[in-house]
Amino acid sequence: MNLFTSVQLAPKDPIFGLTEAYVADQRADKVNLGVGVYYTDEGKVPLLKAVIQAEEAIVAKHSPRSYIPIEGPNPYNSAVQNLLFGADSSLIKDGRVVTAECLGGTGALRVGADFIKRLNLNAPCAISNPTWENHRGIFESAGFEVVEYTYFDGKTRGVDFDGMVKSLESFPKYTTVLLHACCHNPTGADITEAQWRQVIDICKAKDLIPFLDMAYQGFADGIEKDGIAVRLFAESGMSFFVSSSFSKSFSLYGERVGALSIVTQSKDESTRVLSQLKRVIRTNYSNPPTHGAAIAAAVLNSPELRQLWEDELAEMRDRIKAMRHGLVEKLAAAGVKQDFAFIEAQRGMFSYSGLSAEQVERLQKEDGIYALSTGRICVAALNTKNIDKVAQAIARVLA
Numbered sequence: 433m434n435l436f437t438s439v440q441l442a443p444k445d446p447i448f449g450l451t452e453a454y455v456a457d458q459r460a461d462k463v464n465l466g467v468g469v470y471y472t473d474e475g476k477v478p479l480l481k482a483v484i485q486a487e488e489a490i491v492a493k494h495s496p497r498s499y500i501p502i503e504g505p506n507p508y509n510s511a512v513q514n515l516l517f518g519a520d521s522s523l524i525k526d527g528r529v530v531t532a533e534c535l536g537g538t539g540a541l542r543v544g545a546d547f548i549k550r551l552n553l554n555a556p557c558a559i560s561n562p563t564w565e566n567h568r569g570i571f572e573s574a575g576f577e578v579v580e581y582t583y584f585d586g587k588t589r590g591v592d593f594d595g596m597v598k599s600l601e602s603f604p605k606y607t608t609v610l611l612h613a614c615c616h617n618p619t620g621a622d623i624t625e626a627q628w629r630q631v632i633d634i635c636k637a638k639d640l641i642p643f644l645d646m647a648y649q650g651f652a653d654g655i656e657k658d659g660i661a662v663r664l665f666a667e668s669g670m671s672f673f674v675s676s677s678f679s680k681s682f683s684l685y686g687e688r689v690g691a692l693s694i695v696t697q698s699k700d701e702s703t704r705v706l707s708q709l710k711r712v713i714r715t716n717y718s719n720p721p722t723h724g725a726a727i728a729a730a731v732l733n734s735p736e737l738r739q740l741w742e743d744e745l746a747e748m749r750d751r752i753k754a755m756r757h758g759l760v761e762k763l764a765a766a767g768v769k770q771d772f773a774f775i776e777a778q779r780g781m782f783s784y785s786g787l788s789a790e791q792v793e794r795l796q797k798e799d800g801i802y803a804l805s806t807g808r809i810c811v812a813a814l815n816t817k818n819i820d821k822v823a824q825a826i827a828r829v830l831a
């Protein structure tokens with residue numbers, strides 16, 4: 433028997449596949465604007481000082497590595513809750529939030545998807561058009577039919593909010609609606625506070641299941657302001673899901689540090705929800721890893737380290753904003769006639785540049801500049817050494 437003769441070669445992951453091509457590229461001045469990673473001005477993935485200090489203290493203890501609880505350690509989970517809902521949240525006090533450490537934001541999305549699937553609601557999952565490449569795959573793998581809601585308007589380069597409202601209103605009861613809590617990936621276009629309130633009203637009126645994906649808290653306007661969507665949903669009285677990640681905000685990509693939080697209606701409901709959530713996790717990877725979550729908890733639960741982390745996060749945020757500003761200026765200086773001011777208005781790590789697939793291909797072939805074929809560029813990978821080259825190359829392919 434030849435078991436694998438019918439196995440087809442799967443397509444490469446659009447983002448990690450691009451990185452493979454970038455790594456193989458021999459040009460010394462190549463630039464990778466494809467992957468969603470923050471780089472310093474020296475082009476390095478930063479190791480935050482707050483992380484180093486927390487890690488040194490953890491390593492010095494030489495703690496044994498036994499299994500940790502299925503849902504992860506309490507100091508970590510409560511730090512996640514405080515960050516998302518605010519330390520004085522009545523939801524937390526009333527025992528209405530269930531949190532489990534998960535393997536990055538991806539793991540949190542998958543555990544949440546598996547949990548919702550087991551509710552047997554027989555409804556689809558709706559993702560924004562466009563969205564992060566993996567959203568569709570995660571929910572399809574969990575057995576959902578995945579549909580799209582209108583989100584981005586290519587003409588205004590902002591959100592088509594009327595279209596979004598129409599889509600949301602058309603979904604059947606119990607549709608899981610995946611919403612980017614801030615710093616929309618890939619477009620960088622977020623909705624306003626007033627628009628969030630409307631979205632909440634629709635979710636309530638139509639019995640939709642809100643699932644907030646919070647992968648970039650702190651990258652737009654800071655921890656508190658970027659948490660606005662979560663806070664508004666918390667006020668709404670609805671039950672909802674939040675997947676959160678410290679991959680970007682702690683620069684801990686490889687440690688896989690994330691969490692799933694579920695807001696319930698009562699303490700009793702929380703107990704039952706947690707018991708089922710633990711079954712989902714136990715039959716998947718049993719229990720989460722110790723190291724990354726221990727670092728995040730140590731930082732978040734120490735006033736000094738937390739301040740240091742927030743300062744370092746602010747530095748990352750400000751550098752990205754400076755690169756947005758610089759790119760707009762340099763494109764104009766390179767003779768580009770189109771108005772690229774939208775790049776400065778977009779938030780988080782990414783910009784939907786408006787470049788076509790052909791233009792992106794030319795950037796890769798002619799200049800060794802790698803971006804997604806959708807035109808998404810990672811502004812957090814620009815720096816003072818590569819920004820002139822990038823601006824000039826974009827100007828050339830646009831001419």
Ligand code: PLP
Nearest residue numbers: 468536537538564617647677679
């Ligand atoms: N959600 C969005 C919107 C993302 O952009 C990402 C990562 O790029 C994730 C979730 C997953 O993050 P993690 O690397 O923590 O799994």
